Amino acid sequence: MKIKTHSARDLGRLCLVSLAVLTLVSCGGGGGSAGTASGGNLSGGSSGGTSTGTGSGTSSGSTASNATVSTGQLGVAMVTSAGAETNSLSGGQTGTVKATFKSAAGAALSNAVVKFTASDSSLVDFTPASGSALTDANGVAVINVKPRDFSSAGALTITASASTGSVSGSATTNIAVGAAPLSVGALAFSPAPSGSLAAFSTATLSIPVTSNGQPVDKVSGLTVTSLCVGDGTATIVIGSLSNGIQSATYTNNGCLRGTDTITAAIGTSSKTITLPVSSANIGAIQFVGSNLTGTSMVLKGSGGLGRLEAAQLTYKVVDQNNNPLAGVDVNFRATTTTGGLTVQPVKGTTDASGVVRTTVSSGTIPTPVRVIAEASRNNLTLSGLSDALTITTGFPIQKNMSLSPDAYNFEGWGFDNEIAKVTVLLADQYGNPVSDGTTVNFVTEGGAIGSSAQGACNTTNGGCTVQLRSQDFRPANGRVTVLAYVQGLEDFVDANGDGQYSCTSFVGPDGVVPPVYRPLVDTCVSGGESFTDQGDPFLDTGVATWDPADVTSPSSLDGNYDVARGDQPFPYGHTAFTPNGDGKWGLNYIRRSIEMVFSGSNATLIRQVCNGTAVDNKSCRDWTSSDGNPMVLNGVAGASCSNQPLVFRLTDLHNNPLPAGTTVSSADGDKIGPLTIFPSVVPSINAIGGSYHQMVIKTDAGCASGGFTLKVKTPKGMETGFAFRSN
Incomplete structure (x- = not known):
């Protein structure tokens, strides 16, 4: 690293030269002069003045105690691990920023604090994070800098400021940060699974990630997927990053492919690895339900008008964790085929939701039935049973x-x-x-x-x-x-007991003879049941x-x-x-x-003459005038009196029964009176001639003459009375 410096003596000479133009005051303590550095190196300002610029140092004028602060020489640059000066970083690279601090006389200044700052802190990070370091015996302070992440890109200025005792200085250097591509290395399982990975088991995947051949400590933009993940039968969860190795957890949720292909990619860099996987065992075959309202179907040939001869049955196949299993072949059979009951289809395959359906169709004979669903996987066979269904009830007959x-x-x-x-x-x-x-x-x-x-x-x-x-x-x-x-x-007459009308010679509605007689569809020509x-x-x-x-x-x-x-x-x-x-x-x-x-409310009483004990229209006849006065009861009074029967029928105006519920009772009894009246209430009948009633008339102890009233009252409260008296 080359460091160009200007001493205080040189600055003094520059000031003397300028006296021809400027007064001494312009170079003295009350004013200041600017110094300018070339390249990336520092030039110091004059004592008592201020100097700015790339690589500049500063000094101030006299203080009240006449103390002075001298300007030191400070140089800053970024170097590679090989010591070569550079002004760019990318991806996972780490650069070293080196600042050299010397006095104006060129002596190394040790144990000075150098503070490093970045004009855009979002692009880079310093190590240590404080951004400060002490100069060594050679006046050199070192700090590491690296891009904040692998996608960081831009340019910035790094400023170094140093001070020790009465000497201070500052300098800058400009660097560029570029995003560096990440690369994915060969994938591996750690540890490698032994044989096929069983359903609901996991495996740890190791994914090396480098930048410019160096392991990274931060990863962004990494995608890890597989064929089974796409099917929804596996999951991959990204884990931690250590020493440039990104971990991920693979879970087999019952993949049906036998072998899964896993792909890890960042940008255009990708790697794949294969993994043998086993499908999940069947945990259960569940009966979901049917399209019936209730559990009954009508007999074959009796459908229509809301009556179903067939029922669609729905089953669900799940694994041992109750997750739906797709792609499972399921066989169906009924517990009985009485009367020609059928199940179709006899085989189905579960959909993505683990659901499979079949249809049971009724026969001609009433019977309970269940439909068995059966499936096998991994040498394990399980079955499920539908609810009990009933084949019952045909057309009304x-x-x-x-x-x-x-x-x-x-x-x-x-x-x-x-x-x-x-x-x-x-x-x-x-x-x-x-x-x-x-x-x-x-x-x-x-x-x-x-x-x-x-x-x-x-x-x-x-x-x-x-x-x-x-x-x-x-x-x-x-x-x-x-x-x-x-x-x-x-x-x-179901002579052969097959539950339907049978015929031996028949023709279809289209004039063609079908292979089997279809009741209610084909016409029986001859040989039919009676x-x-x-x-x-x-x-x-x-x-x-x-x-x-x-x-x-x-x-x-x-x-x-x-x-x-x-x-x-x-x-x-x-x-x-x-x-x-x-x-x-x-x-x-x-x-x-x-x-x-429609019964009338006014009662008519017709006394009866009966032969025997029966009281009805066959063994009794209506009273006639030759029988005497129907309201007079003979034999219940006078010499040799005795209890006497009384039989009568009650009608309305049309010789129809009085309303059902009409009551018959006695009232105003004198000396004589009826025992129990039977029936005492008009029953529900529609017979011409009305209702028949009977009672026994009880005599007085002294065979005295008397009478009573028979009262008839309809449900609407209409009353009719009939007065009887003894002879």
Whole structure:
């Protein structure tokens, strides 16, 4: 390093030369002169003046005590490890900044504090971090400088300031900082795995990083990835950096590739390494669920209208840590194939979420079933079982359809908005309730049935209920027919027990004979099982005229279609009513009818003469005038009196039963009175002729004459009284 200096004597000579132009004061203690250094070396200012510039030193004028501060010689430069002067750094390089401090006379100044500063501290760091050092016996102070990181780039000025005793000085040097490329060395595992890396095991990866061939102590821009990481079946986590070796932890999360390729890269520098990996073992095959609402499917051929003949089953395959396993082949089989039950597909492969699906389709015979999912990996086989499913309930069949009200006779003749609840029950050929949501339609020729939304109901657990409401129109005889109808199967005899109608000679809807008979699809030409052919359903409004006094028939319905009296075929849209069937087994409108009574509220009592103990329309007849006064009870008073039976029937104005729930009781008894009345309440009936009641009239102890009143009270509170007296 060359150091150019100017002594105080030289400066004095320069000042004398200038006296020709300037006064002495300009060089004296009250003023100052500037000194200028050439290159990177220092020139000192005159005593009592100030000097600035690259490599300049300073001195001040006399103090109050007449002490002086002399200017020393200070030189600064950056050198390489070989001692060569340089003005640039890059990447991981470290430079040495050397400052030499001498007196004006050229003597080395030792033990002086030299402070180094950078004009841009974001580019470089000093070692030591304080940026200060002491001069040695040769007046030399040394400090190390290096770029703050490998991407740092720019230019800056390093300033050295020194002082000791009465001597001080400062100097600068300019350097350039350039970003240096980092290089990745050969990758290695430490320690190297023995064989394939098992699923959920880890391995430590060592990544050498250098700059200009030197190990780095800071790394930026490093990326480490692998094929399995891209698949989502492995992870790499960057660890610590030591002696230029960057560590990373590789975790095999069940990679399916067998061998993974790992790549570490910084910029354009990259290295790869391969690692054998093992896939994860199957931890479990979980049944997720099905697309069924509940667990039931209908019998084969009975689907539609919300009824499912097949169910899609979903399974999930997970490893021992409950993580989803993709790419696993799963086999499926059912615990039974009764009735032709099938599972398709019989093999599937899990997706990225570990999910796989299959479909189970019902057969023709009710049965419980589960579907087994089975898979193998790494010589380990596991299976999973679906929830229990039920193959049950087909179409409703005529023989298993039922229709009934909560009361056949309700007080609807004289009152509007009285309600009777009508319930329909449906089952298939096995007696299983039909699927929920089966729609049943209702019609009637009197009152109103159903709701404002629909004159129908949808089944739950094989049944549903509608309301029959009293209002006009009211048929003249007070009797109203309710017809319920629904698509279902005609009755047949399952002779071979296969759960469906069978046929030996058949043809498809396209005129081609299929390989197997398909009930409800193909037409049976011959060789079919026996069945009951049904014609069209119709609303039977009853006989045109009937004798109210005739109590031998329980109903006015005759079962014959007669359009003249208001009978109507259903469903609407028929061009003509067909009383007979079409000669083919299949779907039809199965139906049931009941006759309801809009009962009047005023009671009529008709006394009965009975033979035997039975009390009904077959063993009893109505009282006639030849039998005497019906309100007089013979034999309960006078000589040889005894308890006497009393039998009667109660009707409304149409010879129909009084409303269900009407009570029958006695009142105002005198000497004689009835024992228990049976029944004491009018039951739910629709028989022509009303209800039959009986009692025993108890005599007075002295056989005295007396009487009592029979009181009849309807649910609406309408009362009718009948006074009886003894002979």
